[in-house]
Amino acid sequence: MADLIHPSAIVSSKAKLGKGVSVGPFSIIYxxxxxxDDTCIGAYCELGLSNAFSDSKHLVIGKDSNIRSHSVFYEGSVFGERLVTGHRVTVREKTMAGKNLQIGTLSDIQGHCTIGDYVRFHSxxxxxxxxxxxxFVWIFPYVVLTNDPHPPSETLIGVTVCDYAAIATMSVILPGAVVAKGVLVGAHSSLKGDTQEGWVYAGSPAKAICPTNKIKMQDGSGRVAYPWTEHFHRGYPEEQVNGWLKK
Incomplete structure (x- = not known):
């Protein structure tokens, strides 16, 4: 174990590291x-930071994860297996996430959140x-999920994003909005309120445009682009893909 922990890293004797865990230079584990097991922690990471909101609960990171350099995770959060991050990621307390979450470079999860399986956050x-x-949610670069209906205030109303939804780049989802199952939010949109399953919403303010199955692939095939599970399978387990194809 010792040869997998860089000499400059600081790892608490109270921390519990599984087999094959590696810790990069100048990282701190509280x-x-x-x-x-078999998780890689990059250089200059800080894991298990405490604050007044974490209730001193453990930070749990599942097996086969890869946390890249300069990332900071507060205590009090739980992540399933195969968590993957880019660089300089920040995750605050009481984030509960399933397996195979991907968090892109410079992304920020403000805590007190619930996240399912196979969710993808870009940078x-x-x-x-x-x-x-x-x-199976996709959230693309520079998207913001907000929570304060009249900032600044102590009122926080979280956003809900349902299974298989995709939110395109530079969109803002306003407090209390519900992005229904399979919804596509177009780029540069500002979305408020409820949405209808399987529809496209775009604009500022965002409005319903059409069912997602009206959108065609721009590869010359003429196939429908949505649901995306019919043609995009990279990174998903074979049994899951087979289930999509049978539908």
Whole structure:
């Protein structure tokens, strides 16, 4: 184990590291941290930071994860197996996430959030407190999920993003909005309120445009682009893909 931890890293004797865990140069792992087997922690990371909101609960990171350099995770959060981050990611307390979450470079999860399985955040994504995100969700660069209906205030109303939804780049999802299952939010949109399953919403303010199955692939095939599960399978387990194709 010792040869997998860089000499400059500081790892608390109270932290629980599984088999095959590697820790890069100048990283710090505090007391209340549990890291699953075969996880890689990059350089200059800080894991298990405490604050007044974490209730001293453990930070748990599942097996086979890869946390890249300069990332900061507060204590009090739980992540399933195969968590993957870019560089300079920040995740605050009480984030509960499923397996195979991907968090892009410079993204920020503000804590007190629930996130499902196989969720993809690209770079520079901001997830506000009290957000609830389902399974197989895509959130693209510079998207912001907000939570304060009349800033600044102590009122926080989280956004809900349901399974298979995709939110395109530079969109803002306003407090309390519900992005229904399979919804596509177009780029540069400002979305408020409820949405209808399987529809496209775009504009500022965003309005319903058409069902997603009206959008065609721009590869010359003439195939429908949505649901995206019919043609995009990279990074998903074979059994899951087979289930999509059978539908």
């Amino acid at each position: 007391d209340n941290v549990e890291i699953g 520079n994504v901001h997830i506000g407190q009290k957000s609830t995100i389902g399974n």
